[in-house]
Amino acid sequence: MNTIETTKSIDVSGIGNAMVDILSHEPDRLITDLGLKKGAMKLVELDEANAIFEKMGTTMMQSGGSGANTIAGVASFGGKCAYMGLVADDDFGNIFF
Numbered sequence: 016m017n018t019i020e021t022t023k024s025i026d027v028s029g030i031g032n033a034m035v036d037i038l039s040h041e042p043d044r045l046i047t048d049l050g051l052k053k054g055a056m057k058l059v060e061l062d063e064a065n066a067i068f069e070k071m072g073t074t075m076m077q078s079g080g081s082g083a084n085t086i087a088g089v090a091s092f093g094g095k096c097a098y099m100g101l102v103a104d105d106d107f108g109n110i111f112f
Contacts, residue, residue: 031082
């Protein structure tokens with residue numbers, strides 16, 4: 016008799032804010048001039064983000080957010096994972112995937 020598995024096993028599931036991390040190597044002086052704290056995260060509105068981008072050098076953008084990062088870490092160790100987060104139909108939403 017053949018048995019068909021009808022459910023899939025998930026080790027860890029996550030729900031979180033689908034965020035995009037923007038990484039850049041900048042001199043300490045620029046960070047101070049922008050009123051930012053080195054090594055910290057800051058959520059900003061569009062106008063502030065644009066002002067910061069104008070002064071930054073080369074950037075790298077990647078999926079982020081604590082929930083997504085946790086799921087990525089578990090998956091990297093072979094865990095079966097699921098993640099739910101909302102993304103917009105824009106450049107950042109496309110970067111997240």
